[in-house]
Amino acid sequence: MTDLKAVTELPTKTGHFGPYGGRFVSETLMSALDDLSELYERLSKDPEFQAEYDYDLAHYVGRPSPLYFAERLTQHVGGAKIYLKREDLNHTGAHKVNNTIGQALLAKHTGKPKVIAETGAGQHGVATATVAARLGLQCTIFMGATDIERQKLNVYRMRLLGAEVVSVSSGTATLKDAMNEAMRHWVTHVDDTFYIIGTAAGPHPYPKLVRDFQAIIGRETKRQSMALEGRLPDALVACIGGGSNAIGMFYPFIEDESVAMYGVEAGGHGLDGDDHAAPLCKGKPGVLHGNRTYLMADENGQIMPTHSVSAGLDYPGVGPEHSYLKDIGRVNYVAATDQEALDAFHVLTEIEGIIPALESSHAVAFGMKQAAKMDKDKILVINLSGRGDKDIHTVAAIDGIEI
């Protein structure tokens, strides 16, 4: 059996989780990444920085987020007790802000006056624009043209917050292309620009620092489960785009072997075809966006177009720590299809009065399936990573309703 304590000490100094992670970028960015690693090493041990971060999470984001017992959902499913970790109640409506608060504080320490970010669903873009507004930083958000179309509400929110939203129409015009463009912009403006990456992927030290900033989710869940149930949950479920909400939930539980963990990828039209975004279920290791990780690539190494009804999961890669956790078998990676996610979206809305983000709906869909297989005295926690207001137009269009 793998030494799980050692697993929690990853990444190595060079940013590796076993064979995954690392730093695969062009030379121009290497020294900026070295500087960021050094800064983060220093500040992560600095009580003053931690206090500032904790203060912002409490008073600006509204943490801790509740661990809510979904009683009617539990009855509906008829299995394990289902709890929802309510990241949807955070300021700006998703877990993304936990990370942008942290990275914006880092940006402030570098003295760089500009921040950039890539975004898929727009949640990370909104969370970045929000902290930029609050700190008076100039903010540019890169977003695929396809995603701009399907997440109009968030685009407008970003603009209201004073951010410039750059439409990216190269490649597949989705999240991966937005990330390419953000990298290109960063190479050109590295002296005065801080890149706030939105998920636990990218070159070292991003996967580590994003995980650390999101780990508040799992730490709170642990504490809340002890308070409410007097014990740890039996299973954790989180959706996986790049993997930041999932690693934030999972990381504090890695050593707790009794806790089963499930990462839910976007199954799109089904894992049998190519129309999905499930690199951990169906992909192979490769290198993209600065790290070695599981990817969806063809036999020639070209990155494949992905599909998901949710923009935030529509990404061909995944954070490197998940690749490692898959290989050592500590986390199970599964998928939920578009249809399963849409069904779960409606179920949760109708019987709990909570409208989940389409991303989170993937976790809800699998969580319901899994809970049904478990005994009633078991506890399953679904990370409800975001709220669904941004997806109302998408869901209405799919249901044939004009609003």
Add this chain to the structure above:
Amino acid sequence: MNRIDRCFKALKTTGKKALIPYITGGDPRPGLTVELMHCLVESGADIIEIGVPFSDPMADGPVIQLACERALAHNTSLRDVLNMVKTFRQTDANTAVALMGYLNPIEVMGYAPFAALASESGVDAVLVVDMPPEESADLSAALKSLGMQSIFLMAPTTPDKRADLICGQGEGYLYYVSVKGVTGSAALDVADVKANLDRIRSKTDLPLAVGFGIKDGATAAAVAKVADAVIVGSALVNCVARNVNDDALIKSELSGIMRQMRAAMDAAV
């Protein structure tokens, strides 16, 4: 001796500087690439950098992004580009060829099979844009065992400590990226480039090649005065982009720019 080392040694005796054109393999279509390579040699190339198209060229500006898209529209693969080099080698045994691209196609093929195929095809060196020396030990070893070299990048942002590391691992030539930015960026600042090259030269005897932002004869000449080699990419790829359906025009424009640069460089040194 490797063709690249031989090339720089020969140039040293004449006092001339190397001209290194870049084109993307398979652009505008796979059938034309070998002809374009010969055309580049005839119009003054010393070494050819041939790009392996990639779906996500993060370090490239729009010009080379579009070249990748044109090549990928024909499904041009790493294997195909190696085949192009092999065909080129049948009639040109002297001109050095460096493969330039992103890591994922090589990862997917596997380092050892890639090195074997590259060597068999007559490749002299490999430059992987998204693989800094810290990550390159295994690939470099696989290439070296078959007599091929690893080319590394240096940038204006490279601090001294990293420069030492890169100089220690570099082979063939060092590719100095003249501007902070992607390929096809605005013109470079020659004084700035000179200052950086002086700094690097104090650390290594490797030839120093300068790329990014060299678009015309005048810039090429100015760079030739301070560097050992001039790399030109987007300006050539633009000739392809402007004339995708006219092979003759692509060739005449390519050789036009090459000859202009060659003449300007030779006159300057």
